[in-house]
Amino acid sequence: QVQLVQSGSELKKPGASVKVSCKASGYTFTSYPMNWVRQAPGQGLEWMGWIDTNTGNPTYAQGFTGRFVFSLDTSVSTAYLQISSLKAEDTAVYYCARDGAVTTFDYWGQGTLVTVSS
Amino acid sequence: QSALTQPPSASGSPGQSVTISCTGTSSDVGGYNYVSWYQQHPGKAPKLMIYEVSKRPSGVPDRFSGSKSGNTASLTVSGLQAEDEADYYCFSYAGSNNPPFGTGTEVTVL
Numbered sequence: 001q002v003q004l005v006q007s008g009s010e011l012k013k014p015g016a017s018v019k020v021s022c023k024a025s026g027y028t029f030t031s032y033p034m035n036w037v038r039q040a041p042g043q044g045l046e047w048m049g050w051i052d053t054n055t056g057n058p059t060y061a062q063g064f065t066g067r068f069v070f071s072l073d074t075s076v077s078t079a080y081l082q083i084s085s086l087k088a089e090d091t092a093v094y095y096c097a098r099d100g101a102v103t104t105f106d107y108w109g110q111g112t113l114v115t116v117s118s
Numbered sequence: 119q120s121a122l123t124q125p126p127s128a129s130g131s132p133g134q135s136v137t138i139s140c141t142g143t144s145s146d147v148g149g150y151n152y153v154s155w156y157q158q159h160p161g162k163a164p165k166l167m168i169y170e171v172s173k174r175p176s177g178v179p180d181r182f183s184g185s186k187s188g189n190t191a192s193l194t195v196s197g198l199q200a201e202d203e204a205d206y207y208c209f210s211y212a213g214s215n216n217p218p219f220g221t222g223t224e225v226t227v228l
Contacts, residue, residue, distance in 0.1 A: 037164075037219075044121070044222040045156070045164065045207050061216040095163060102152045103211040104169040111163050 002026040004096055004109035011115045012086050020081045020112045022096030029077035030054050033099040036070060036081050039111075040092040050099060051079060086116045122147065122208055122220040129226040130198045138223045140191040140208035145215060148189035152211035155184060155193045159204045167206075168193060195225070203227045 007021040022034065036048040049060040051070040058070040069082040079096055093111040100106030123141040130136040140147065140155075147153055153171045156164035166175055168184035171191060181196045191210070195202050208220035 045158075045209075045219040047209070047217055047219055097164075100166075101169060102150075103209060103217050104152075104154050104166065105156070105164070105209070106166050106169075106175065108163040108165070 002098070002107045004098065004107055006094075006096060006109040006112045009113040009115070011117065013118055014086055014088060014116055016086050016116075017082065017084045018086060018114055020083075020094050020096075020114070022079045022081075022109050024077045024079070024098070027098075030074055034070075034072075034079040035097045035099055035105060037095040037097055037105075038092045039095065040089075043092075048081075048094075053079070083114070086114075088116050090114060091116050121218050122210060124206075124208060124220040124223045126221070127224045127226065129228055130195075131228045132198055132200065134198050135194060135196045136198060136225060137192050137194045138206055138208075138225070140193070140210075140220045142189050142191075142210055142218070144189060146210040146212040146218060147186065147191050147208075149213065150211045151186070153184070153186060153191040154209045155182075155191075156207045156209065157202075157204045158207065164207065198227050200227050 003025045005023045030053045033050050035050040038046045048064045051058045067084050071080045095111045096109040097105035098107040128136045151171050155168040157167050158164045171186045172184040183194050206223045
């Protein structure tokens with residue numbers, strides 16, 4: 001069965017970096033794009049962008065350029081989200097989500113809480 | 119990216135129906151038949167309920183249905199059950215623009 005398993009919660013200080021992993025299983029990793037979605041505490045869902053798992057080419061949404069980097073390690077069927085120069089407002093749950101069709105997120109990771117606090 | 123507009127809340131008694139609207143523009147909802155809906159229970163990951171406006175993934179009860187008219191998509195939950203109490207978000211393809219999520223609707227079963 002399809003599963004996306006994300007890395008555990010992180011507590012970071014402002015200015016630090018964090019790397020969230022999303023390990024896929026149960027399907028051919030390179031056959032489906034991977035998206036990233038952010039949810040700040042008590043807020044709605046925000047699409048961050050996606051990465052082509054075939055080519056590794058990322059696309060970032062407005063507001064997620066510069067400090068946010070999507071990457072892959074296809075040898076272990078894993079997608080990564082790295083955030084640098086962390087700010088308090090980056091505190092959120094970050095989800096990876098498989099794109100099963102055109103902007104159809106059919107499988108989601110369990111979410112990774114990133115807390116940025118001094 | 120501008121979020122799609124949803125009502126903040128909706129409610130109904132068990133067995134009744136509730137309909138949630140999702141209003142966008144001709145550049146997203148109105149321009150493509152690629153609207154999806156997600157259910158999110160507190161502390162859980164979202165779950166796909168409807169895709170391509172009105173298609174249901176396997177395992178989703180047929181009490182959930184989707185439709186679209188112009189720039190507004192809708193999700194209807196018929197025969198409300200206690201487990202339907204959750205937040206619901208719409209999402210739309212937007213061509214070369216960043217695709218937006220809806221603002222979210224909290225559904226309460228009275």
